[in-house]
Amino acid sequence: xxxxxxxxxxMLALGLLLAGCGGEEKKADQVLKIGTMSPLTGPYAADxxxxxxxxxxxxxxxxxxxxxxGFSKIEIVSEDTACDPKQAVAAANKLINEKVAAVVGxxxxxxxxxxxxxxxxxxxxxxxxxxxxxxxxxRGLPYMFRTCGRDDxxxxxxxxxxxxxxxxxSIFIVDDKTTYSQGLAEGVAAAATAAGINVLEHxxxxxxxxxxxxxxxxxxAANPDLFYISLQNSxxxxxxxxxxxxxxxxxxxxxxxxxxxxxxxxxxKADSEGMYCTFGAIDKDAPKFKEFQSKYKALTGNxxxxxxxxxxxxxTAYLMAVKAAGTTDPAKVREELLKxxxxxxxxxxxxxxxxxxGSNYTVYKVQDGKFMPYWNSLTGEKY
Amino acid sequence: xxxxxQQLINGITLGGVYALIALGYTMVYGIIQLIxxxxxxxxxxxxxxxxxxxxxxxxxxxxxxxCLAISLxxxxxxxxxLAMAVEQLAYKPLRQASRxxxxxxxxxxxxxxxxxxxxxxxVYDRAYPTEITSGGFAIGAISISYMQxxxxxxxxxxxxxxxxxxxxxxxGRAMRATAQDKVMxxxxxxxxxxxxxxxxxxxxGLAAAAGIMVGLYYGSVNYTMGFVPGIxxxxxxxxxxxxxxxxxxxxxxxIGMVEIFAAGYISGEYKxxxxxxxxxxxxxxxxxxIMGENVDDTRV
Numbered sequence: 185x186x187x188x189x190x191x192x193x194x195m196l197a198l199g200l201l202l203a204g205c206g207g208e209e210k211k212a213d214q215v216l217k218i219g220t221m222s223p224l225t226g227p228y229a230a231d232x233x234x235x236x237x238x239x240x241x242x243x244x245x246x247x248x249x250x251x252x253x254g255f256s257k258i259e260i261v262s263e264d265t266a267c268d269p270k271q272a273v274a275a276a277n278k279l280i281n282e283k284v285a286a287v288v289g290x291x292x293x294x295x296x297x298x299x300x301x302x303x304x305x306x307x308x309x310x311x312x313x314x315x316x317x318x319x320x321x322x323r324g325l326p327y328m329f330r331t332c333g334r335d336d337x338x339x340x341x342x343x344x345x346x347x348x349x350x351x352x353x354s355i356f357i358v359d360d361k362t363t364y365s366q367g368l369a370e371g372v373a374a375a376a377t378a379a380g381i382n383v384l385e386h387x388x389x390x391x392x393x394x395x396x397x398x399x400x401x402x403x404x405a406a407n408p409d410l411f412y413i414s415l416q417n418s419x420x421x422x423x424x425x426x427x428x429x430x431x432x433x434x435x436x437x438x439x440x441x442x443x444x445x446x447x448x449x450x451x452x453k454a455d456s457e458g459m460y461c462t463f464g465a466i467d468k469d470a471p472k473f474k475e476f477q478s479k480y481k482a483l484t485g486n487x488x489x490x491x492x493x494x495x496x497x498x499x500t501a502y503l504m505a506v507k508a509a510g511t512t513d514p515a516k517v518r519e520e521l522l523k524x525x526x527x528x529x530x531x532x533x534x535x536x537x538x539x540x541x542g543s544n545y546t547v548y549k550v551q552d553g554k555f556m557p558y559w560n561s562l563t564g565e566k567y
Numbered sequence: 568x569x570x571x572x573q574q575l576i577n578g579i580t581l582g583g584v585y586a587l588i589a590l591g592y593t594m595v596y597g598i599i600q601l602i603x604x605x606x607x608x609x610x611x612x613x614x615x616x617x618x619x620x621x622x623x624x625x626x627x628x629x630x631x632x633x634c635l636a637i638s639l640x641x642x643x644x645x646x647x648x649l650a651m652a653v654e655q656l657a658y659k660p661l662r663q664a665s666r667x668x669x670x671x672x673x674x675x676x677x678x679x680x681x682x683x684x685x686x687x688x689x690v691y692d693r694a695y696p697t698e699i700t701s702g703g704f705a706i707g708a709i710s711i712s713y714m715q716x717x718x719x720x721x722x723x724x725x726x727x728x729x730x731x732x733x734x735x736x737x738x739g740r741a742m743r744a745t746a747q748d749k750v751m752x753x754x755x756x757x758x759x760x761x762x763x764x765x766x767x768x769x770x771x772g773l774a775a776a777a778g779i780m781v782g783l784y785y786g787s788v789n790y791t792m793g794f795v796p797g798i799x800x801x802x803x804x805x806x807x808x809x810x811x812x813x814x815x816x817x818x819x820x821x822i823g824m825v826e827i828f829a830a831g832y833i834s835g836e837y838k839x840x841x842x843x844x845x846x847x848x849x850x851x852x853x854x855x856x857i858m859g860e861n862v863d864d865t866r867v
Contacts (some may be wrong), residue, residue, distance in 0.1 A: 227791060229690035388836040392795050394785050397577035398830030398838065405570050419692040419787060426786045431702065432710045451694040451787045549605060 199294055216255040216340040216512065218243065218499060221272065221289035222262040227392065227417050230447055231491055232291050234315055234545075235482050237264045239288045241476065242503065243419045244483065246300035261270050265299070267292040280405040284308065285315070288437025288498045292416070293317030293490070294363040299395045300328050307514045309521075311502055316441065317367055319443030321539040323462075327514055329521060329535055331498045331528075332491070333464050335364070337372030338440060341545040341561035342462050347379050349559055349566070350436055352457060354382040356408040357512055358399060360391050368440055369414040391416065392461075393538035400431045411435040418490070419446035421453040429455040436460065445490045451559050456550045465546035465557065466493055466530050476529035497528035501535070569708040574831040575824075580715045580784070582823025583722035585683045587777035588809070589815040590729065597810035598766045605675040606774060607797020608680035609646045611681060613775025614788040616642035616686060618693045625696050639721075639779055643772035650771030651764045653680075659760070664797025678795075684790040692787040703775065709799035718780045724815060725773055732769070733812065742766060746810070778821075801825075802846045808859025817857055822844065 220239045223232035243258045251258060263275035272295035279287055284310040290296045291397070296315040303310050304325050311329040312320060318336045321328055346352040347518045355376055360371035366388070373383050384406045387399050391526045403411055411433060416422045421443035428437065437459040439448075444461040468472060476496055480488045504510055505520035524536045535541050549558035589608055595603045620638035625631060657672045701711030733739040744752040745762045753759050781796070782788040801820045807814025822842050831843035849857060 208766070225690060230692075233690065295850065332830060344798075358835070387834055389830075389838060390836060392791070394781065394792065394796075395577075395581050395836075396835075397581070397824075398574060398827045398834045401570060401573045419789065422692075422694075423785050430710070430712050430714075432703075432705065433791055447692065451692055453697055498641070520621065 186238035208319075214255050215259055216258045216506065217282060217414045218258065219261045219263060219284035219287040219289075220483075220495075221263045221265050221275045221283065221287060221295075221297075221306045222291045223267040224262065226245050228267045228302070229418065230293060230418065230445060231312060231314065231442070231489060232264075232267075233540060234489030234492040235289060235291060237312065237480065238442045238488070238492040239499040241479050241483060241492075242496045245479065245500070246503050250352070252503065258503065265290045265292070265295045267295055269294055270297045272296070272299040275299065278489060279303075280306050281306065285506070286311065286502045286517075288495055288502070291313065291329065292362065292364060293320055293367075296320055297323075297363075300325060304328070309514055311498035313498045314491045314549060315364075317364055325539075327518060329498070329501075329539040329541070330499070331481065331530065331533065331541055332441075333460060333545055335368045335371055336541065337543035338462050339368055340375045340436065340544050341468065341543075342372055342412070342440070342547070343355045343375040343379050343381065344564070345462075345547045345559055346438070347381060348531065348564065349494060352381060352409040354384050354385050354406075354433070355407045355410045355412050356403050356406050357386040357412045357414065358403075359386075359388055359414040360393075360416055360420070360511065361388050362391065364442065365414045365416045365440075369412070372412055372414070374494050384546075391420075392499070393420070394423060396427050397431070397453060400424070400428050400433060403428070403429055403435070408435050411437050413437065413439045416442050418443050418448040418450060422448045422450075422456065425459060426455045437461075441490070444548065446487060446555075447489075449555070453533075453553070457553075459550045460558065461548050461550075461555065462517070462545045462561075463490065463548055464494070465544045465560065466522065470527070470529075472527050473529045484533040493528070493530035497530050497533055500528060501526075501533055573709050574827050576709065576711055578824035578827035579820065580718050580823075581751070582820035583718050584777050584781055584784075584819075585779045585796065585800050585823050586816045587722055587725065587773050588724075588796055588817025589803040589819045591774045591813065592801050592804040593807070593809055593812060593815040594766050594770045594803070598742065598763055599658075599749075600865060601658060601673065602668050602800075602801065603658075603767075603770075604670070604797070605657075605676035606770065607793030607800070608677050609650055609682070609771040609793075610774040610778040610781075610796060610817075611788070611790060611793035612649060612680065613642045613646045613771075613778030614782040614792060615688055615778075616775065617643050617779035617782050618695050618788050622696055624627070631696075635779075635783075635832065639776060640743060642775045642779055646775035646778075647768035650767040654767045657685060659763075671713070676798075681790060681793065681858040688790060690790070692789045694787045695782050697786065703791055705707075714780075714784045718784060721776060721780060725776060729769070729773070729812065738762075738765065742754065779796055802843065806846050806849055806856055808856030811856070811858045814856055814858035821857075 213265040220236045239258050265272040265275050276299040291314045293315040296312050300310050310326040313331050316335045357369050359365040373386050439461040441463045444463040449456050505517045508520040509516040538542040545561045546557050547559040559566050588731050591606045615636050621634050661669045729743045741757045745759045749759050803818035804815050807818025811834040825845050826838040826842050830838040
């Protein structure tokens with residue numbers, strides 16, 4: 185008797201479930217859900233929250249303009265990856281369950297790569313605003329797009345700058361062993377060697393370290409022309425800059441795109457003055473950026489972070505493609521995405537067949553407490 | 568030679584910080600045989616309290632060193648109260664339970680406090696004002712910052728104070744008695760609950776001081792900052808002989824030095840490996856730790 189009862193309840197539950205599924209098939213007032221995944225907690229939370237907010241602004245803009253025909257509403261579903269591959273895959277599965285149409289993210293390349301494999305099984309489009317490892321778009325995944333640049337363009341750009349502008353003859357490189365930071369540091373070492381620059385040493389620190397005195401003492405003893413800092417995080421970058429200055433290191437300091445963040449200057453203050461960082465060129469005087477900036481400030485109370493504009497453009501590109509295709513069918517949206525050529529807040533967005541959108545690395549210099557564009561890698565000229 | 572001396576100075580500074588945190592582990596273990604994994608979070612909470620107070624006080628135009636002194640005292644007091652509350656809430660009800668239960672409670676408390684910091688203070692790093700921290704001098708090629716001197720001085724001052732408290736006062740005698748035998752000391756009129764709470768308070772106060780020093784030295788604090796130094800300081804306490812105050816100092820200095828020299832002479836990525844190899848080696852050949860005696864008469 186009891187068994188029968190359990191069976192009956194189970195059947196009933198199953199029936200309801202099926203009915204629920206049937207109900208959702210109806211097209212009438214469909215909600216368009218876009219997932220974001222980025223590290224919302226942990227050491228990379230600063231960049232991760234910027235990414236979430238950037239996508240939210242894009243949705244806000246579309247909703248204000250009346251949304252997309254055929255959809256009652258556009259919504260953001262955010263998941264935390266904590267820059268951990270396992271958690272990134274879990275986040276991807278959660279977003280699949282939430283029935284998102286596309287995903288903006290992730291931040292760390294080591295999270296983006298496994299998450300994109302999971303999303304690819306469900307044919308969900310992923311647009312990364314921040315993962316620069318070449319492998320992201322080199323695995324032949326049809327629905328993987330990248331709005332930022334690539335490390336194998338960033339490393340040569342940095343080396344070209346060192347040699348042609350600063351006349352650097354020797355460098356000391358430090359990374360923190362993440363897929364991203366170490367990959368980039370190795371790229372810089374290889375490009376520097378090829379260019380005839382003497383790589384004095386390529387040392388590593390651990391993620392989460394606060395004390396860099398030991399490795400900095402080595403830098404001081406080696407006395408390089410330039411000290412290249414490849415860390416995954418702007419806050420630890422700031423710590424390294426402060427400690428380097430305190431140690432009396434006089435070498436030119438140079439960082440990359442993960443170190444590039446207003447937080448670096450906020451923490452390192454005067455110690456960061458004169459430091460260089462490579463980052464994709466964003467024209468902060470362009471009307472498109474100004475518009476984005478004022479919306480961002482109004483909604484979040486903050487200045488846009490390093491990757492906010494890329495995230496905004498990724499979500500915008502997707503929404504534009506959906507609007508043009510009139511459906512969220514991934515194959516049709518992909519076609520529309522490849523046709524896009526528009527001025528975003530970060531740069532001219534024009535996705536290529538492999539999903540990349542081109543790199544435009546610029547060297548920024550910290551001047552009077554601000555990152556100022558200093559040298560353009562495409563033209564090889566100073567601003 | 569310059570390189571060696573510079574690394575030695577770096578090692579002493581880092582070791583001093585570890586020693587200050589390790590003292591809290593050692594004292595709490597000495598008195599109730601509990602490894603208080605939430606101790607690293609008192610360190611982080613102290614660092615945050617420090618940045619809030621120093622920012623506020625220096626905006627009021629106070630002299631930087633006055634700001635530092637006031638903030639140091641207030642943060643230590645705050646963390647002492649926090650530790651007493653944690654003890655009441657998470658450890659006291661479990662005092663008769665198995666040691667594993669208290670250990671799990673400590674781990675839970677650590678996660679709770681860390682998330683509490685994240686939710687109240689935000690996920691971003693908070694920067695310390697730099698007026699106090701900048702500056703230093705050089706002897707030949709060796710540079711010493713004022714901050715390094717300050718860390719060593721504060722560590723030494725607090726250590727002397729702690730030694731006086733434990734070995735020269737009635738409270739200290741009560742602590743040592745409770746550590747030896749809770750039941751017997753209660754029979755002769757010592758309020759062991761009060762003494763245990765006091766031990767937590769003193770340990771957390773020292774961790775808070777370390778938190779401010781680290782925040783000033785490195786320029787910023789983060790809600791995750793307690794975890795790694797907490798583990799290192801725990802290793803330092805075990806290395807020195809857990810339950811032994813001098814042991815915590817020696818252990819802290821050794822871990823700091825080993826880390827710095829491994830990073831300096833081998834590579835930065837191996838420094839943690841070497842710190843823990845030393846720990847395992849000591850435990851293998853002298854399981855009670857360097858200064859440890861027989862486990863039965865653990866001292867506070």
